[in-house]
Amino acid sequence: MVPACIGKSAKKVSGQTSINDRTLHAWQFYAGKNDPKTIDAHLIAIRDFERFVGGKSFERISTTDAAAWRAEVIRRASASGADGGMSRSSARHRASHLRQFFDWLAKRPGTKHLDAVSEYFALPRRFNAGPELRPVKVYPTLDEALEMLNSLPCRTLKDRRDRAIFAMAFVAGLRESALITLRVRHVDIVRKRVHHDARDLNAKNGKSFEIDWFPRTEPFQAVVLDWITEVRDLGLFGDDALFPDIRMIGGRDLASSSRESIAPMRTAGAVDAIFAKARKGRRHYTPHSARHALAALGDKLCRTPEERKAWSLNLGHASEAITWLHYGKVDDTRKAIIFTDFNLIQTWTQEEMTLMLRYHMHQLCLGTPEFNYAERLVKGYAFTHLRD
Secondary structure (H helix, E strand, O other): OOOOOOOOHHHOOOOOOOOOHHHHHHHHHHHOOOOHHHHHHHHHHHHHHHHHOOOOOHHHOOHHHHHHHHHHHHHHHOOOHHHOOOOHHHHHHHHHHHHHHHHHHHOOOOOHHHOOHHHHHOOOHHHHOOOOOOOOOOOOOHHHHHHHHHHOOOOOHHHHHHHHHHHHHHHHOOOHHHHHOOEHHHEEOOOOEEEEOOOOOOOHHHOOEEEEOOOOOHHHHHHHHHHHHHHHHHOOOOOOEOOOOHHHOOOOOOOOOOOOOOOOOOOOHHHHHHHHHOOOOOOOOOOOHHHHHHHHHHHHHOOOHHHHHHHHHHOOOOOOHHHHHHOOOOOHHHHHHHHHHHHHOOOOOHHHHHHHHHHHOOOOOOOOHHHHHHHHHHHHHHHHHHHO
């Protein structure tokens, strides 16, 4: 029988085909209900186990094989990264993936003897006891992010697209995969919203929801609005990618209503490159750090559980413990009202109030970034109170 060459090749036992390829081909039909990234994670765990047992047929796997793998994973969970160690989280996920796979395999004709195998992948209880110590999340402040944005060139069409991609990450808190698959019609510049439509966007867990542009991101919003005006003037509309590969729009008659839509970029490599370019001697921040920055901003600005819930929903998170317990759901209409209040009712963090006080007491050095930021806050504070 000729193997089917299915699976994550980087994790296979060798460069040759595997005796288990046809089994995995059948499993992928069953697993097709899941997100492709989830399927890939399961395949990596399965191929890793296949390598551990030396390419042995899955139908001949014994409880001894599963127990030996478990012992090896327990050892690796206690080892350093340099010694091939893995985190408890990775160990839990891989064990779970293998249990699910062998549960499925045991239900196939002629494999009833595998019934007991999946239980031997179960890890000791300590692997589920409490959260792991996680590395500190590294993210820029909005002031740092604005400096990064301003460091990016804007001479060419590609430069301006890159600036808009960077800015949109902070305006709407989009993940990379959703960011590159945005289409022109997904952005509502009147209501300052992004339609996170999972039918079109490469969205995590297939979530569809409305994103109100985050407060305190007005300089970023200006860059996004300039880009939208520019691409519309070029002839992009509707289903056209908002951030296309520049080669896709060069030398084409974009004004023609009968042309095919401009497809989004296929990979998020451009987003990674833009954030790396904006580094300019600073600490390297990943595209995902924009979401961390916005989450941290919400911790400072949100005053009530309902506001925290709205902020959480705006990031696409399904739950926020206190609000689920005390307030239940916040629908899109109520969330939009809360975000309107964020923009109409200026709130100040404790750090900002302290900085404004130091400014008035002449405790800041003229011309320093701290002084300039405090001066902007003071002007904004004065404008807000004059308006009121």
